[in-house]
Amino acid sequence: MSNSNSSSNRIVVPEAKEAMNRFKMEAASEVGVNLRQGYNGDLTSRQAGSIGGQMVKKMIEAYENSMK
Secondary structure, three states: OOOOOOOOOOOOOOOHHHHHHHHHHHHHHHHHHHHOOOOOOOOOOOHHHHHHHHHHHHHHHHHHHOOO
8 A cells, every 4th residue: 555645634735824724723713622833732532523623614614605
């Protein structure tokens, strides 16, 4: 099995990195998770999952709104 997909989470457009970080911090705030700049390895799986889930929810809502 090839390891070529090991960096699938990289941001393709470097300029988007800061915007994605702001988006992640906003999503964390909305679900009540105290996210810090830098290392957040002490988060539980539940907390990390709720941040990711909130981000996906907001992306879907934005897409649906763009279709109107």
